Amino acid sequence: MHQNILQFQVASYRFLNEQGQLEQALPEWTADQERILAAYRTMVLIRNFDQKAISLQRTGQLGTYPSVLGQEAIGTAIGQSMRKDDVLAPYYRDLAAQTLRGVSLKETLLYWGGDERGSAFENCPEDLPNCVPIATQLCHAAGVATAFKVRGGKRAVVASCGEGATSKGDFLESLNVAGSWQLPLVVVVNNNQWAISTPRSVQTASESIAQKAIGAGIQGVQVDGNDYFAISDAIIKAIAKAHAGKGATLIEALSYRLGDHTTADDASRYRTQAELKKAWSREPIQRLRQYLLDQGLWSETLEQALQADTRKRIEQEVKAYLDTPPQPPEAMFDHLFEELPEALIQQRAELIANSMQTGGGLA
Amino acid sequence: MSKITLIEAVNLALHRAMREDPNVVALGEDIGTNGGVFRATDKLRERFGIKRVMDTPLAETLIAGMTVGMAAQGLRPVAEIQFMGFIYATFEQLVSHASRMRNRTKGRLSCPMVLRAPYGGGIHAPEHHSESMEAMLAHIPGLRVVIPSSPARAYGLLLSAIRNPDPVVFLEPKRIYRAVAQEVADDGQGLPLDTCFTLREGKDITLVSWGAMLQETLQAADGLAEAGVSAEVIDVGTLAPIDMFSIEASVAKTGRCCIVQEAPRHVGVGAEIAARLAENSIFDLTAPVLRICGYDTVMPYYRNEQHFLPSAALIQQKVLASLEQGSAWEDQQFEPAQPATLATVRKLA
Structure with missing residues (x-):
């Protein structure tokens, strides 16, 4: 005789539907209207900046850039919900979260513009830099969370990745240890449906990404990641749980990558216009604006002022980026080790001499 | 002063380092209660507790990645990879993160970590337990690769590796873990890195x-x-x-x-x-x-x-x-x- 020893459930929720109408009563934290307005302003800033970054790349003023178009609510929720002394372990589409954490748009442009100073983060000293090798940052996040545990204190780590990352061992190994060691960790999966050209259905046969938490013995939840209220609510709860020493949470944020993977990609090669059009009808900014308008918290005048302010801020940051001269060539040696080993001093001098003689290597 | 073997010298240096700096932590497979399969971490758990001496899940990628995260937080983690034959899973973390964290953040974050692993042949071990692949590691810019050849150098070099502000892979020649014994003073004196x-x-x-x-x-x-x-x-x-x-x-x-x-x-x-x-x-x-x-x-x-x-x-x-x-x-x-x-x-x- 067989008996059913365990049963699992995976919750999924949202508050705001695609038309910007409430499907259920909002949680208490939403009484803070300024927080909601600030979220809206951030999302608009990020969308405008994203557009600007793409045009900078198209005009040869920025390197390859990964658009965050359509995922602004997730990053905004992460950035707003973390405490300053928490640590963010981002992937490369966490612009909104990083901007709210204190990374300047100029630093972001420097990073994608090929300058290591873009990860020097003047205003968030402990956050990890952008992570390009997929899912590797989740192991770092588990390590940072362990450090918090070793030292005591109530701090949390928020790590982020795409749904493609959930296919990697790093993702599963990190969730696994987060469960086993009860780490103060929140993992947010931006399920934007596409890993470059590979659709969600190829990554996994799992009905949800959230259920991958079950195998690790931690809590998993799915939310509409384009509903600012739902994704914020999930993150707020998960961080509070981590701060209280009650362990890790996996959050699957359903969204859609409205742009190409990066400026080096052309998504029209592998997905249909019809799918893209449908996805646009679910994007996060329009529905929050509709909600704010319906609540009488927003107006066309405020919108115009915001758009103008946002453009001005972006222009300033772009100018600061473009006005920043490149580092001297020998900078590649200067933070390789705390102190340059004697064995490399000669190579550094060679580089300087070579660059002076030839005017700087490859044109 | 009694004579000790190379593996005992590693153990002595680990005890010393953990005693002198509360930021030093040890992690790896079977390093806690069991004291490591070669006993390199013997009695560390009893002495320094479960928080600082961590038995990890069996996942080398995770061990390396967590070590990077801990080090970025200013801990000085010493991770053990049980045999060099299992170190390859750590390469992505070593190449893409540990060796470049300081450079890519312009010195904001760093990786003061040590990854220890026994390596080399000659002990009649099973497949995958005998290779010497140090050149693969020595090719990675930003990473130190240190190999001791005697109990005294194991003690002194490991102490210096742990105190070093940058990542070090410390490969231990397991063929001579117990083959030679010499007098080693537990005086906390490190030996210089980067020198023959x-x-x-x-x-x-x-x-x-x-x-x-x-x-x-x-x-x-x-x-x-x-x-x-x-x-x-x-x-x-x-x-x-x-x-x-x-x-x-x-x-x-x-x-x-x-x-x-x-x-x-x-x-x-x-x-x-x-x-x-x-x-x-x-x-x-x-x-x-x-x-x-x-x-x-x-x-x-x-x-x-x-x-x-x-x-x-x-x-x-x-x-x-x-x-x-x-x-x-x-x-x-x-x-x-x-x-x-x-x-x-x-x-x-």
Whole structure:
């Protein structure tokens, strides 16, 4: 005789539907209207900046850039919900979260513009830099969370990745240890449906990404990641749980990558216009604006002022980026080790001499 | 002061480091209650507690990645990879993160971590437990690769590696974990990284090696002395960044160099040393640089591993042959020698 020893459930929720109408009563934290307005302003800033970054790349003023178009609510929720002394372990589409954490748009442009100073983060000293090798940052996040545990204190780590990352061992190994060691960790999966050209259905046969938490013995939840209220609510709860020493949470944020993977990609090669059009009808900014308008918290005048302010801020940051001269060539040696080993001093001098003689290597 | 083995010296250094700095933590598979499969972490758990001595899940990628995260937080994690054969899963973390965290954040974050692993053959271990792949690690910019060759150097170099503000891979020659014992004072004195150790002075030839092979190299030097050849013996110690100053200075004195490595020949650390001597010391050399290496084969299973590992007799024989060749070269007054043909090679073999 067989008996059913365990049963699992995976919750999924949202508050705001695609038309910007409430499907259920909002949680208490939403009484803070300024927080909601600030979220809206951030999302608009990020969308405008994203557009600007793409045009900078198209005009040869920025390197390859990964658009965050359509995922602004997730990053905004992460950035707003973390405490300053928490640590963010981002992937490369966490612009909104990083901007709210204190990374300047100029630093972001420097990073994608090929300058290591873009990860020097003047205003968030402990956050990890952008992570390009997929899912590797989740192991770092588990390590940072362990450090918090070793030292005591109530701090949390928020790590982020795409749904493609959930296919990697790093993702599963990190969730696994987060469960086993009860780490103060929140993992947010931006399920934007596409890993470059590979659709969600190829990554996994799992009905949800959230259920991958079950195998690790931690809590998993799915939310509409384009509903600012739902994704914020999930993150707020998960961080509070981590701060209280009650362990890790996996959050699957359903969204859609409205742009190409990066400026080096052309998504029209592998997905249909019809799918893209449908996805646009679910994007996060329009529905929050509709909600704010319906609540009488927003107006066309405020919108115009915001758009103008946002453009001005972006222009300033772009100018600061473009006005920043490149580092001297020998900078590649200067933070390789705390102190340059004697064995490399000669190579550094060679580089300087070579660059002076030839005017700087490859044109 | 009693005599201790290399593995006991590793253990002593770990105890010392954890005692003197609360930021030092240890993690790895079976390192806690079990004290490590070789007992390198014996009694650390009892002494420093479960929070600082962590048994991890069986996941090497995770171990390396968590170590990076802890180090970025200012802890000084010492992670154990149970055998070098399982270190490959850590490469993405070593190449893409540990070795470049300081550089990519312009010094904002760093990785003061040590990744320890026993390596090398000669203990009749199962498949995947005997390789010497140090060159793969030495190729990674921003990473230090340190290999001790005696209990005293294991103690001193491991302390320095843990205190170092940058990432270090510390490879322990497990063949001599318990083969030699020497008196080591637990005085907390580190030994310098990034520098060679001259183990024996000589004037006719410089023998360069590291790790367990120094046992055979020193034995060969004894044998050579009996044959009237005075060999200088250098322990490289830190393979990356490598101290070529000491090796070049020695070759300037002896005019000859023989590199002994357990690892396969192709693109090994010996190849770099030979290339650097060709660049910088060619006019000091009175004979071609000689390399005595493992073969460019898969490490044989243990029934045949002794044929893969260079012996003291082989080193001695090759060195004597090379000295004769060198003399012949001098006698010929630099007239080009006949190029070796396959037929002559076969005849010699």
